[in-house]
Amino acid sequence: MKEQMQAPTQAPAPAPEAAAPAPVVAQAAGNAFEAARAPVPQVVPLPPPRPKDLGTSPRDKFDNQFAAQGNRTIDPNEARWRQLSPDEAAPYLATPDEFRSQPGELGYHTTLGGQTWLWGKHAQDPKNPLRARDMMGPNAKQVFSRAIPTANPKDPKKQDVTVLNANGTTSVLGANKHGMTELPTTGYGFTTHHRNDVKVKGHAQPDQWGTAAGVARTMNMMADYRTMFPGSSIAIGDLSTDTGNSPLVQTGSNKRHSTHYQGSQVDMQYPQGKGSTNAGPKTADDLFRTRSLVRIAEQNGMNRFYTDPALHQKGLYTAPGTSEKGESHHRDHIHIGQGSGRRAAPAPAPAPRARASRIRRRR
Ligand SMILES: [Zn+2]
Numbered sequence: 001m002k003e004q005m006q007a008p009t010q011a012p013a014p015a016p017e018a019a020a021p022a023p024v025v026a027q028a029a030g031n032a033f034e035a036a037r038a039p040v041p042q043v044v045p046l047p048p049p050r051p052k053d054l055g056t057s058p059r060d061k062f063d064n065q066f067a068a069q070g071n072r073t074i075d076p077n078e079a080r081w082r083q084l085s086p087d088e089a090a091p092y093l094a095t096p097d098e099f100r101s102q103p104g105e106l107g108y109h110t111t112l113g114g115q116t117w118l119w120g121k122h123a124q125d126p127k128n129p130l131r132a133r134d135m136m137g138p139n140a141k142q143v144f145s146r147a148i149p150t151a152n153p154k155d156p157k158k159q160d161v162t163v164l165n166a167n168g169t170t171s172v173l174g175a176n177k178h179g180m181t182e183l184p185t186t187g188y189g190f191t192t193h194h195r196n197d198v199k200v201k202g203h204a205q206p207d208q209w210g211t212a213a214g215v216a217r218t219m220n221m222m223a224d225y226r227t228m229f230p231g232s233s234i235a236i237g238d239l240s241t242d243t244g245n246s247p248l249v250q251t252g253s254n255k256r257h258s259t260h261y262q263g264s265q266v267d268m269q270y271p272q273g274k275g276s277t278n279a280g281p282k283t284a285d286d287l288f289r290t291r292s293l294v295r296i297a298e299q300n301g302m303n304r305f306y307t308d309p310a311l312h313q314k315g316l317y318t319a320p321g322t323s324e325k326g327e328s329h330h331r332d333h334i335h336i337g338q339g340s341g342r343r344a345a346p347a348p349a350p351a352p353r354a355r356a357s358r359i360r361r362r363r
Helices: 029-037 058-070 086-094 212-228 287-299 309-314 353-358
Strands: 080-083 109-112 115-120 146-151 159-164 170-173 190-192 234-236 248-251 253-257 265-268 304-307 323-326 334-337 360-362
Touching: 058 287, 086 109, 086 115, 109 159, 146 212, 159 212, 212 234, 212 287, 234 265, 287 304, 287 309, 287 334, 304 309, 309 323
Parallel strands: 190 234, 253 360, 304 323
Antiparallel strands: 080 115, 109 115, 146 159, 159 170, 248 253, 265 334, 304 334
């Protein structure tokens, strides 16, 4: 994660042609791809052996199911992104433009934040095939999709989000003048709903924005969820406004989220069972998926959860150090965040007292 958060030391633009050494020029892009897939030492650590008497408590049952789902092997014919080592990246960076694969073609490569990613069907060690869990979390070297904060070309103080899409292309979510980035309407593992659904002074309030880090974290969490549960997606609701404030939510009279600053917090539908896409507000019908979402969120740095009180009573199996609370108005959606999500200190001037008291707060 740390590497990805750094401002890139080199632009994602193609390497200068002058740097291209002669030997590589003769190779077609396909050959370069073959050459790079040869030295792939796939080190997949085996899970620790489990004591035989486990698997009886609900917690053990969940852990076993989660491990089984994560140990699902990835079809080697499924194309994906692979992070190249500097040695592996060198021939790609030296390939002249005319021999390069185009976005979406196997063998396409792009460099983001100093890391080169290659889109392709990557060779696997037959004795240690790639597992779903190898493709999840901030440290995964192979992914179906990944959102990465990248330098804004115009303003060094801002960051955009560059997305490695699951079809071998990339897209850039640019920062606005407040340094905020908007979540796309759909992505790998998510859709959006109730987008800009509250009118403030006659105008729809933008409500799915966040910092580059916050938006990228949310997208990566959803991509991991889909890697774990192929074909699944979850509808995402409010993040922050386009200025990084907590949005108002429409529930009869206007209520303001109290903890949605900077897009560090996100509201979403509960995962629904059997791989279905959930479109409207529904309560959790699949405890295993909901617990898995929480576990995946934690792996992506999330540490705050507000849920249906019933789920809270059943235990969401959050890791030590995370905050988890059951609240009645989270029956139809789960709130996942990093940190408190409150306005960062020093706080700007508080809203006028009279107005603040009329707006009931909601997380
Ligand atoms: Zn919320």
